[in-house]
Amino acid sequence: xxxxxxxxxxxxxGPGDExxxxxxxxxxxxxxxxxxxxxxxxxxxxxxxxxxxxISTGMTKELERARAAVDEALLGNKVCVVSSGDAxxxxxxxxxxxxxxxxxxxxxxxxxxxxxxxxxxxxxxxxIYFNCVPGVPAFVGAxxxxxxxxxxxxxxxxxxxxxxxxxxxxxxxxxxxxxDFVVALYNPRSKRRDWQLxxxxxxxxxxxxxxxxxxxxxxxxxxxxSVSIHQLKDxxxxxxxxxxxxxxxxxxxxxxxxxxxxxxxxxxxxSLNK
Amino acid sequence: xxxxxxxxxxxxxGPGDExxxxxxxxxxxxxxxxxxxxxxxxxxxxxxxxxxxxISTGMTKELERARAAVDEALLGNKVCVVSSGDAxxxxxxxxxxxxxxxxxxxxxxxxxxxxxxxxxxxxxxxxIYFNCVPGVPAFVGAxxxxxxxxxxxxxxxxxxxxxxxxxxxxxxxxxxxxxDFVVALYNPRSKRRDWQLxxxxxxxxxxxxxxxxxxxxxxxxxxxxSVSIHQLKDxxxxxxxxxxxxxxxxxxxxxxxxxxxxxxxxxxxxSLNK
Numbered sequence: 365x366x367x368x369x370x371x372x373x374x375x376x377x378g379p380g381d382e383x384x385x386x387x388x389x390x391x392x393x394x395x396x397x398x399x400x401x402x403x404x405x406x407x408x409x410x411x412x413x414x415x416x417x418x419i420s421t422g423m424t425k426e427l428e429r430a431r432a433a434v435d436e437a438l439l440g441n442k443v444c445v446v447s448s449g450d451a452x453x454x455x456x457x458x459x460x461x462x463x464x465x466x467x468x469x470x471x472x473x474x475x476x477x478x479x480x481x482x483x484x485x486x487x488x489x490x491x492i493y494f495n496c497v498p499g500v501p502a503f504v505g506a507x508x509x510x511x512x513x514x515x516x517x518x519x520x521x522x523x524x525x526x527x528x529x530x531x532x533x534x535x536x537x538x539x540x541x542x543x544d545f546v547v548a549l550y551n552p553r554s555k556r557r558d559w560q561l562x563x564x565x566x567x568x569x570x571x572x573x574x575x576x577x578x579x580x581x582x583x584x585x586x587x588x589x590s591v592s593i594h595q596l597k598d599x600x601x602x603x604x605x606x607x608x609x610x611x612x613x614x615x616x617x618x619x620x621x622x623x624x625x626x627x628x629x630x631x632x633x634x635s636l637n638k
Numbered sequence: 639x640x641x642x643x644x645x646x647x648x649x650x651x652g653p654g655d656e657x658x659x660x661x662x663x664x665x666x667x668x669x670x671x672x673x674x675x676x677x678x679x680x681x682x683x684x685x686x687x688x689x690x691x692x693i694s695t696g697m698t699k700e701l702e703r704a705r706a707a708v709d710e711a712l713l714g715n716k717v718c719v720v721s722s723g724d725a726x727x728x729x730x731x732x733x734x735x736x737x738x739x740x741x742x743x744x745x746x747x748x749x750x751x752x753x754x755x756x757x758x759x760x761x762x763x764x765x766i767y768f769n770c771v772p773g774v775p776a777f778v779g780a781x782x783x784x785x786x787x788x789x790x791x792x793x794x795x796x797x798x799x800x801x802x803x804x805x806x807x808x809x810x811x812x813x814x815x816x817x818d819f820v821v822a823l824y825n826p827r828s829k830r831r832d833w834q835l836x837x838x839x840x841x842x843x844x845x846x847x848x849x850x851x852x853x854x855x856x857x858x859x860x861x862x863x864s865v866s867i868h869q870l871k872d873x874x875x876x877x878x879x880x881x882x883x884x885x886x887x888x889x890x891x892x893x894x895x896x897x898x899x900x901x902x903x904x905x906x907x908x909s910l911n912k
Contacts, residue, residue, distance in 0.1 A: 453778070622745070
């Protein structure tokens with residue numbers, strides 16, 4: 365195990381290219397000596413990779429990547445696990461912690477040793493020093509391109525039923541509809557999961573007008589980006605793919621020029637001195 | 639009005655200090671000639687202010703700031719409106735668009751002119767070129783310090799009843815509880831709003847075990863930061879202030895070392911090859 369600390373930092377690189385990367389994320393990437401990530405994301409940071417070892421695997425190989433990150437850290441490496449968007453939203457941070465737990469490893473906060481907390485730990489137990497470097501989440505990047513749809517209470521629901529029973533997802537869609545939340549839909553549609561999105565919009569439609577604005581953002585901040593705003597009653601479900609985020613307005617969301625806006629209520633309560 | 643375009647860019651500077659600022663946000667700040675923002679946030683970016691005019695006002699002066707931003711833009715300025723966290727989450731982006739709408743101004747997407755869309759607009763109508771530069775939202779910064787609580791479906795609810803009737807907030811809390819969402823609570827408590835948080839936790843508690851982990855983060859990524867994890871049944875409501883974010887786990891959220899984790903289900907479905 366050596367004397368070097370085992371470090372894993374889960375880093376969100378934000379949506380799209382490096383323009384939306386934070387300085388802290390950049391510093392975590394460049395100061396690591398092993399980088400683990402999905403192939404499709406590594407390309408967005410490849411010019412920040414110098415002598416770091418890179419472990420990249422395909423989609424749906426999350427568990428494999430998490431295990432590799434932990435194994436590399438246990439060799440005394442400083443591992444950076446990159447995710448698109450934020451590292452803790454439908455991404456890798458939770459899985460890394462779960463794997464550490466499953467393997468019976470100690471987990472401490474990376475950075476805590478500077479506070480002298482090192483002495484408290486059980487030296488017999490291999491310990492992973494962990495932290496999460498937040499990034500701009502995909503749905504927040506998408507929302508920014510749509511204008512300001514998230515100005516009031518919102519929720520995020522993934523339509524992927526690979527790991528979550530559809531009944532649970534459906535219940536959440538109902539609650540989101542009834543609670544009049546703005547709703548961001550992750551993983552809205554893929555070749556294999558082709559009926560969920562229409563069903564989801566139908567459920568929300570039980571609680572909302574057909575004219576409710578629904579934003580569709582594909583490949584936010586990436587080559588081929590597209591942004592469009594539709595109505596709940598005739599949303600182009602067929603044009604949605606895995607690289608899309610769908611944002612359904614609440615009962616007050618309206619359009620201003622090419623943008624969606626969900627009001628918070630300032631102009632209802634206070635008058636504008638024209 | 640002159641020939642210079644009227645530009646407003648709403649910029650999220652992320653939680654805390656410049657480590658969590660994106661490059662695009664930095665570029666929007668430095669390339670503007672007027673900066674508008676709440677006094678408390680301007681200090682986090684003051685070393686990026688060179689010759690830009692600064693208009694800063696106190697808390698609850700959002701409408702005043704939005705109006706000032708629009709007025710400055712109409713003089714032909716490139717205005718940057720800064721918000722902490724993300725610019726479109728309980729922040730300024732929506733209000734700016736609402737004010738433009740209320741004043742009957744044209745609104746176009748900033749950057750669209752490069753695509754030759756300029757010709758389409760009505761030249762008689764003063765037009766604001768708008769965009770939103772996303773930032774790491776406050777609740778995402780807080781979540782990162784707590785570990786990985788947002789790994790599954792979540793919602794965000796503001797407990798401020800200044801602009802939203804309490805019945806609407808209460809309904810959303812119930813739906814969030816019943817839908818088993820992870821819940822991020824914004825504006826959880828202030829000197830004047832001292833009973834809402836306890837009531838909110840009680841409502842969520844109708845649907846969740848008393849042992850459910852609840853994270854409390856104060857001043858995330860700022861001097862005086864504090865991070866602690868409690869249980870729903872004995873959460874220290876009295877210690878919460880306006881600079882706090884509270885994150886309530888869902889029915890599966892558990893602890894790994896000093897962190898909260900909401901599992902997505904990988905380890906239930908797949909076994910870890912130990």
